């Protein structure tokens with residue numbers, strides 16, 4: 001009986017995961033500094049209410065840092081100017097507190113602790129991973145940038161947030177093939193999982 005409940009749990013997990021894939025897109029952006037070292041990671045998940053952005057970073061100065069989605073998916077060190085201005089398909093002005101704003105790529109500041117690390121999460125409905133006017137996957141792509149200083153959320157065009165210290169190209173994650181396959185790969189996964197569990201627990 002126990003093995004059956006384990007199979008059931010695993011099946012639920014797998015189906016849940018496949019459903020998550022089917023429900024939307026995912027993307028990732030490894031965040032590099034001017035020397036090319038990976039100092040953090042940003043994950044993007046399309047949810048019904050917007051794109052959930054989850055960031056973990058280390059090695060930054062303690063305090064608030066501007067963080068934005070920039071218009072071009074190109075991170076050329078050391079200044080990362082190649083990433084262009086803020087992602088702004090709706091031609092607004094900069095800042096979450098700007099009456100004429102915000103840019104679609106504007107985000108609340110990232111707060112770094114005394115140890116130089118930060119964990120950040122924000123859901124924005126100003127961008128999408130799915131196709132359309134607000135899609136991050138337009139012709140030239142998009143990138144995520146963390147700045148040296150805080151974003152004042154009102155000064156056009158970049159909130160006086162200073163130099164660009166970390167940059168990551170936002171890249172679609174593999175796994176999208178599951179969406180094309182639909183039911184069959186799900187069943188194959190379930191069959192494989194059931195077989196493994198049977199081999200481990202069921203064969204006595």
Ligand SMILES: [Cu+2]
Pocket residue numbers: 066067068069070145146147158
């Ligand atoms: Cu920026």
Ligand SMILES: [Zn+2]
Pocket residue numbers: 068086093094095103105106157158
């Ligand atoms: Zn902006």
